[in-house]
Amino acid sequence: MADIYYAAGDVGVILPQIVKELQKTTLHSQLKQAAQVIAAMPDTNISDLEFTVPERLTDTGWEQKLHNAVYRHLRHYKPMPHPDTPQEQMKESLAYIRRAQSTWEKRILKSLNSMCTELSIPLARKRPLSEQNELRSRWNELGTEEPDLGSFRPVYGPKDFLDMLTTIKHPNLDVNGPTLSPQWGLIYLPLKVKTLPQLQEEYKVLSPKQRQTGVDDTSDFPGELFDGERMKLGRRVIQANHTAVAQQYAKSGCPSGLRGQIWKRILGVAVDDAVSIVADEYPSFKLFIQEFVKTNHESSSLLIMCMFES
Known part of the structure; x- marks a missing residue:
């Protein structure tokens, strides 16, 4: 499912859309069938159906399955940038990169066509009937043949690719103007990168202070205690059957014995x-x-x- 962008004020539009998508899944029919079974029970009072059915669906775990399905659909909905956001804060157009890509592809195609013309090798054609019959007769021998590739030259060399990269210039970059960083390299593409504190915040789950399954339990440091704690926590996550919790648990690694069950919770699949x-x-x-x-x-x-x- 592709990502869907919505305006900041249209949050209420998402819920009907998710309801329509859930109605097409097997979960909807299973949930409807479970509600009918509960409503048909002898101890169910018809006047209290609107309270009894949701309560028993919650007790039997159907509410959690519905929460997981809604969570998986919500991940594909992303808010659009605010319309009043200044243009300098928006993602810049990469039209100059696409022009360079198109030029490079045309150059590769021209080199490939010229090489095939010199060697009299067609790039694409339908085999005549004689070649088809010959190919059928030697079908089992095709995998053992080693054609001579000495006459084929590379389509492009490393220097050609480097020359192409050095010709790409950002249209808003003035290399002759004042700059805070010296132009030491050959490629002048100013890319906005995060600072070290920002990277530390974004990848804090990979910090050495955060122990990882598959790393700390196989090092020289005794990891039996850590491995046991992760197994115990993993069983609680599996028992909770919560997609978001399982996804967060998997960020620190899954023990091999629980990996299948954890990923079943994350992906929402079941072996029927x-x-x-x-x-x-x-x-x-x-x-x-x-x-x-x-x-x-x-x-x-x-x-x-x-x-x-x-």
Whole structure:
């Protein structure tokens, strides 16, 4: 699902959109079926349905599943920049980069075409019938052939790519004017980078003070205690069945024994009966395909050839 941008004042528009998206999922039908089962119970009072059904759905864990689904959809909604934001604070256009990219692609294409013209090698053409028949007869030998590539030259060299990079100039940059940093390199692209305190704040979860599963438990320092604490915390996260909590837990690493369960919570996937049946039947299906290929080798090869030619 692609990211969707919304205006700052249109937060209320997101909820109906998420409701429409959830109505297309299997969770909606499962939630509706669970509500019908609760409503049909003998001890359920019809006059209290609007209170009894949500309460029992919460007790049976359906409310948490709904929260996780809404959270996963909310991650694709991002606020648009404020319309009154000054232009200098907006992301700058990269039209000059795209022009340089287009020029470089044309140069590569021209070099490739000239090399193919010199060697009389067409870039794309349909094989004639004689070559198709010859290819079918030598189908099993194609993987062992080693064609001579000595006549092919590189499409471009490292110096060509460096020369192209040095020609890119920012349209708003005056290299002759006063600058706070000396122009030591060949590439003059002023890129706004974060300061060291900003980087420390953004990547504070990677600080040596924050212990990581897979790093601290395999070092020389005894990590049995740390590993046990992470396993204990991971089981609590799995039991909570909360997508946001599982995602935060995974930032510090997952123990190998809990990795599958943690990622199932993050991605919101579940192994149902249909998936289990397919997994059980896969080995027998694989053997069936192998036997079919052995007994119908010629027709299988023709089928593969048709797939490549089409």
